[in-house]
Amino acid sequence: MRNFILSLASSLLLLSCGDPSNESIVNSTNNSNNSSATSIEDALHEHISILASDEYGGRAPATAGEELTINYLRDKFTALGAGPGNGDSYFQSVAVTELTTASDAILYLQGSDYEASFNYGEEMMVGTQQQIPYVTVQGSEVVFVGYGIVAPERNWNDYASVDVTDKTVIILVNDPGYATQDEGLFNGNAMTYYGRWTYKYEEAARQGAAAALIVHETGPAGYGWEVVSSSWSGPQIGLESENLNGDLNEIEGWLTLDSAEAIFEGAGLNYQELKAAAAQPGFEAVPLGDIQASVSIENSVRTSTSQNVIAAIPGSERPDETIIYTAHWDHLGINPEVEGDNIYNGAADNATGTAGLLILADMHMQQEQPERTIVFLAVTAEESGLLGSQWYAENPSYPIETTVANINMDNLNTFGRMRDVVVVGASSSELETYLEDAASSQDRYVTAEPNPERGYYYRSDHFNFAKVGIPALYAESGEDSVDNGREWGAAQAQEYTDNRYHAPGDEYDPNWDLSGAAEDIRMYFEIATRLANSSDFPEWFEGNEFKAIRDTSSSARQ
Numbered sequence: 136m137r138n139f140i141l142s143l144a145s146s147l148l149l150l151s152c153g154d155p156s157n158e159s160i161v162n163s164t165n166n167s168n169n170s171s172a173t174s175i176e177d178a179l180h181e182h183i184s185i186l187a188s189d190e191y192g193g194r195a196p197a198t199a200g201e202e203l204t205i206n207y208l209r210d211k212f213t214a215l216g217a218g219p220g221n222g223d224s225y226f227q228s229v230a231v232t233e234l235t236t237a238s239d240a241i242l243y244l245q246g247s248d249y250e251a252s253f254n255y256g257e258e259m260m261v262g263t264q265q266q267i268p269y270v271t272v273q274g275s276e277v278v279f280v281g282y283g284i285v286a287p288e289r290n291w292n293d294y295a296s297v298d299v300t301d302k303t304v305i306i307l308v309n310d311p312g313y314a315t316q317d318e319g320l321f322n323g324n325a326m327t328y329y330g331r332w333t334y335k336y337e338e339a340a341r342q343g344a345a346a347a348l349i350v351h352e353t354g355p356a357g358y359g360w361e362v363v364s365s366s367w368s369g370p371q372i373g374l375e376s377e378n379l380n381g382d383l384n385e386i387e388g389w390l391t392l393d394s395a396e397a398i399f400e401g402a403g404l405n406y407q408e409l410k411a412a413a414a415q416p417g418f419e420a421v422p423l424g425d426i427q428a429s430v431s432i433e434n435s436v437r438t439s440t441s442q443n444v445i446a447a448i449p450g451s452e453r454p455d456e457t458i459i460y461t462a463h464w465d466h467l468g469i470n471p472e473v474e475g476d477n478i479y480n481g482a483a484d485n486a487t488g489t490a491g492l493l494i495l496a497d498m499h500m501q502q503e504q505p506e507r508t509i510v511f512l513a514v515t516a517e518e519s520g521l522l523g524s525q526w527y528a529e530n531p532s533y534p535i536e537t538t539v540a541n542i543n544m545d546n547l548n549t550f551g552r553m554r555d556v557v558v559v560g561a562s563s564s565e566l567e568t569y570l571e572d573a574a575s576s577q578d579r580y581v582t583a584e585p586n587p588e589r590g591y592y593y594r595s596d597h598f599n600f601a602k603v604g605i606p607a608l609y610a611e612s613g614e615d616s617v618d619n620g621r622e623w624g625a626a627q628a629q630e631y632t633d634n635r636y637h638a639p640g641d642e643y644d645p646n647w648d649l650s651g652a653a654e655d656i657r658m659y660f661e662i663a664t665r666l667a668n669s670s671d672f673p674e675w676f677e678g679n680e681f682k683a684i685r686d687t688s689s690s691a692r693q
């Protein structure tokens with residue numbers, strides 16, 4: 136069925152490619168160069184001003200703002216001549232469930248010589264991904280499993296010596312490389328996926344644990360306790376699950392460092408000593424004496440539906456082989472509890488990247504039909520935990536094993552041209568070689584992100600592609616401003632982080648200098664064009680945590 140649709144679509148495309156009736160914004164202002172920087176900038180301004188307008192209400196999933204957003208994207212893709220990318224539809228339904236945990240939960244710990252309770256909010260945070268109104272864990276044995284990592288390619292298994300079925304595991308955040316700053320352990324200072332908190336829960340669930348509690352420490356987590364307590368309270372959106380996530384831990388949560396130290400002391404153990412031991416190869420999990428944990432939580436459960444928007448330019452030679460651009464269209468919506476301006480317009484985050492998808496579709500439509508299919512995927516619910524991209528990766532419109540690459544855009548540069556290009560998650564895959572080439576053709580240099588220990592690579596949509604093995608590139612303009620120097624560039628970025636990031640102040644400004652964003656877009660265009668007319672499959676570098684899964688899935692390729 137897919138082949139039929141694709142071949143039908145590609146014959147339509149042959150008719151429409153280069154058809155002057157297509158609504159091209161890219162070449163409308165400059166006839167001599169149909170993807171000139173100026174016209175890209177003009178088009179970016181236009182799309183961003185609309186997507187980030189108050190009328191769009193901050194583009195929260197399952198709101199009137201979503202309707203406006205997804206229809207705008209569908210209409211623009213249609214006008215540009217880029218066809219539907221999910222069979223004969225531009226939309227892919229994403230079913231989401233919203234869970235709100237009551238804030239009165241208490242964690243009890245009891246052993247023969249120790250008894251203590253910990254309050255929700257100040258001393259611990261608990262929640263669940265199980266999509267049911269009541270979850271309870273009673274009298275569950277407690278085990279310290281160090282970093283909670285099973286990494287066969289690194290010969291590391293924190294669960295090797297212990298069966299944690301129905302038990303409560305206590306886990307350290309980040310990974311042994313960060314803890315020791317030893318370049319020979321994991322990626323040294325740079326966080327691997329094994330260091331990310333989401334991984335810790337996934338692994339604990341695979342091991343059959345009933346509850347998984349991560350010890351919060353500000354350094355290795357990359358953020359303070361307030362970020363944990365605020366982001367874990369209130370409604371939590373997850374993908375609707377057929378088994379209601381019954382295979383995941385009953386309870387997921389965090390302990391403050393003080394709480395963890397007290398519990399270890401109660402078991403006659405020293406937290407700091409065991410933490411140091413856990414960073415060394417050969418560490419074995421340690422039961423916390425006869426201490427048992429009990430906790431119950433009540434949830435309100437609500438379901439709703441949101442949409443990913445997918446457009447595609449079918450490949451002429453190898454339509455099943457795809458290059459997928461992503462950008463999340465969603466943002467945080469409206470918060471009625473905020474006084475004054477309470478619309479989170481999300482202009483930079485991520486009306487810019489969403490607009491980038493439309494520009495790129497336009498630019499590719501101006502070219503000869505590519506040999507491989509180029510996909511433009513605007514995903515929903517990134518701000519709720521990368522959910523739209525997760526849904527796509529689990530329900531792909533094109534085969535995973537022949538998806539050549541993902542290029543993600545999240546928060547394009549609004550400060551003008553930069554000399555540097557920053558790779559988030561550097562030294563991951565051969566896509567970085569393509570990036571180097573494209574950047575140097577613009578006289579720019581590529582650098583690694585300055586704070587790889589914070590794990591930004593795992594915090595936007597490309598990560599869900601990496602997780603299923605697809606090489607995924609996430610780069611950004613740096614801070615080395617062509618016109619104003621590095622200090623100025625860093626100050627602009629800092630001002631955004633301090634005052635506008637995830638705040639109502641992330642608004643469109645007609646004075647934005649989008650020349651740097653335009654340059655980045657041309658760089659991605661060059662990479663994708665090269666890949667789309669090649670038969671190469673770029674690979675993960677040796678030692679990367681996603682290489683094994685790609686190697687397995689690529690064996691399904693003909």
Ligand SMILES: [Zn+2]
Nearest residue numbers: 484485545546
């Ligand atoms: Zn974003």
